[in-house]
Amino acid sequence: MGINKKNVVIANLKMYLPSRNDADRWLENFIRAKKNFNLEQTILVICPPVIFLNEFAKKIASSWIDLGTQNCFWENEGSYTGEIGARMISSSGGKFVILGHSERRIELKENNQMVAKKIAHLLKNGLHPIVCIGETNMEKEQDKTMDVILYQLEECLKEVSRGKIEDVIICYEPVWAISSNQPNRSPSVNEIMGAKLLIKKFLADKYGLRSAERIKIIYGGSVDDKNIEKVCLETKISGALVGKASTIPHTLLRICQTLEDNK
Ligand code: PGA
Numbered sequence: 001m002g003i004n005k006k007n008v009v010i011a012n013l014k015m016y017l018p019s020r021n022d023a024d025r026w027l028e029n030f031i032r033a034k035k036n037f038n039l040e041q042t043i044l045v046i047c048p049p050v051i052f053l054n055e056f057a058k059k060i061a062s063s064w065i066d067l068g069t070q071n072c073f074w075e076n077e078g079s080y081t082g083e084i085g086a087r088m089i090s091s092s093g094g095k096f097v098i099l100g101h102s103e104r105r106i107e108l109k110e111n112n113q114m115v116a117k118k119i120a121h122l123l124k125n126g127l128h129p130i131v132c133i134g135e136t137n138m139e140k141e142q143d144k145t146m147d148v149i150l151y152q153l154e155e156c157l158k159e160v161s162r163g164k165i166e167d168v169i170i171c172y173e174p175v176w177a178i179s180s181n182q183p184n185r186s187p188s189v190n191e192i193m194g195a196k197l198l199i200k201k202f203l204a205d206k207y208g209l210r211s212a213e214r215i216k217i218i219y220g221g222s223v224d225d226k227n228i229e230k231v232c233l234e235t236k237i238s239g240a241l242v243g244k245a246s247t248i249p250h251t252l253l254r255i256c257q258t259l260e261d262n263k
Pocket of ligand 1: 012177178179180220221222223241242243244245
């Protein structure tokens, strides 16, 4: 299957739309702004709070807009209070799922083993996992960035076969660069490129060069319409995971357009 577009932008709306009114207002603004954009080489995946997924899918899915969620469980049904499986997500219009986000790793103690089980579940059910990896501030200061990236990749992708790896998106998201952790701090071009090369080498060693070239590697952490050229174009990375800036639909669309225009 894989992902056929050149660029992927993921909007992680977190809990930024806390009520139906907020969700409706975001949708209205998005639908109005979207009229001025038509992207061919870029796919935009919007991940609203899951309770609004169905409505978002009905109102905005199109040839270049897909929907996703910010988490899932590793079973489709059963006695799992409060959980959501791949089949529920796909039957509500979602095709992508963000996994292993640092906010879940830190706040909810989600670990690599859990992420690995969720990845296997999504792939079995034909959905695309967006796997977040990246070092904390302390790990960076201790010079452990490369070790952390390799360990997370190794553990999270343990069960993923050659036949399925191209359905996975890898997102390098240094925890210290997320806007809610450290405003105004993003990695240098060299730091992002270093991480990208390391991820690519890991993928090439495990899955072969051809797959490594095709797998989407994206960057997340304080991305907006002002730094998108630096963090994605200068680093030749395939797209972005956008948190805070995705709350403003026009900014989100401008991020997509910048990628579209430059590749
Ligand atoms: P940010 O969030 O763009 O607000 O830094 C990104 C994320 O946490 O996914």
